Amino acid sequence: MRTGALLALSTLILGASALSATVRERVEASPVYGVTLPKDYRHWTLISVAQENGKNNDIRAILGNDIAVEAYRKGKRPFPDGAVIVRLAWRYQSSSRNDAVFPAPQSFVAGAATNVQVSVKDSKRFPRSGGWGYGQFENGVANPDVTLMQSCFSCHNKLEKSEDLVFTAWSP
């Protein structure tokens, strides 16, 4: 009886830890591609910035790891395997605090973070999407929307082949 109870308990614990492993995997890696958020991306090199109006209404910074940045500096396309580009975005909002020191309202700054998008070059891992894998993260958690994930390649693929699916140009 006691052995039975112990067995039931250990099965329960094992089951729970297997489940939490699945959940963890699901939130850490993007669907379709299995791309994770690089741990140190916040320390990467700035490639450029962008600002989107309309529904996005955000301001963005595009950063690259060393492999991506070297390819940019040398004008090398396609990007080599191992290149990773991240796009950070924040609400684009006026700052009354900053405006207070100017003669007229003029200051816009980054507000709350919206999401981080990641493009990973690995031609062996992602042969069906031009060698790139994609992910989108909100508060560090992968967005689980498969349709959203499929939109990445279909839009980036509209570029000329010579641009290797990357929109952002290096800002010196």
Ligand code: HEC
């Ligand atoms: C409708 C078109 C469109 C879709 C869909 C789209 N992107 Fe982009 N993406 C762009 C454009 C245009 C830029 C450059 C301008 C900007 O950053 O706003 C860009 C920039 C980026 C960048 C910076 C590097 C680069 O290629 O310029 C990354 C990283 C990125 N997108 C990842 C993603 C991911 C991940 C998804 C899917 C979740 C995605 N994108 C979906 C159009 C798109």
